[in-house]
Amino acid sequence: MLGEFEYLLLTAAARLGDDAYGAAIREAIEAATGRRCSIGALYTTLDRLEKKGLLKTWMGEATSQRGGRAKRMVRVTAKGVQASTAFYNAVTRVSRGVSWEAS
């Protein structure tokens, strides 16, 4: 089972598709949660998920906007999609019949 941050990272990467890389994923997570996402948490989680085979990373092209430095590109694997779906289904099931707004 994925952790909350792992799920957020996989979902952001899946949403970004071919444009998924470190800074973009970080921005997407921060926009969705309203919380700061540290680079340390992002990159160590990327490594962990890659070791589990849930995503694949490689070094992309360098841009002038980044001071001529390369991006770490991310792609969610089939196994990653499966794990994220399982997490999402579990959260949906456990949330059924619960209204947080009412309490």
Add this chain to the structure above:
Amino acid sequence: MSQFCWWFVGILSRGLEPDERDAVRGDLAESGASGTQAFRDVIGLVVRRQVELWKDWHPWLALAGLVGVAGVLLSEIAFQFDGEILLQVRTYWRHGVHFGTGLSVGEDAVYLVLLFLALFSWSWAGGFLLGALSGRATWIAGTLFCLVSFLGNTALRGALSMSVLMIPFLLAAIWGMKRGYRMRALQFRQALLFAASVAILTSLLTWTSGWYETVRQVWSEGAWQPIPWPRRLLPLATVSWPVAYLLATSSRRCWYEYKGEQR
């Protein structure tokens, strides 16, 4: 302040793998992070990476075996060497004569040259093994090794000025660390040659240190009991353990390569 933070970010990020360093610095530039934010982010990542590295047993072996055992002994032997060199230099400077140890100038010189060469070799071997075992954790283990080996004893005994004489050994250790970090293991022939040289140096040192024991016994008219050679050899052999480890790892690698070629 911001410029200082960015400068420090540059230094800190050297603790990351080159690809990761590039990606992280690029992300920071793209997001327009301030110097303080960048510093906080990079230090957070470096600490996390270091914690991961220290979960492995290799850096701990380097810390215990090299800093704890070899480093302490190296410090003691180097301190004795520095003391003897200073004594000779000071006596010659003030009185124009050789300090009377009971041995001839030539015998004293042979002992001190052998000791210098052995200390240089031990420092290099310690540094090499530390770099090979610790990988990216070298800068923590390496700093501790250098502090313990080349500053510890002089600081504890209030003779910090003597640390100047430790510079050649400190440089040898840093050189060894750089080579060890890059190469991980020596070629078998190099390792064998190096181990043989250190074994010869260690044996010669054990033998020549016996000259002083004989002189002391004669001076004291038999009251001084000479330290037997196995007890003189023990610390020298212990400080040489990284050399034995280097030879063992090179032999193992050579054996696997040989077996691989046969298949």
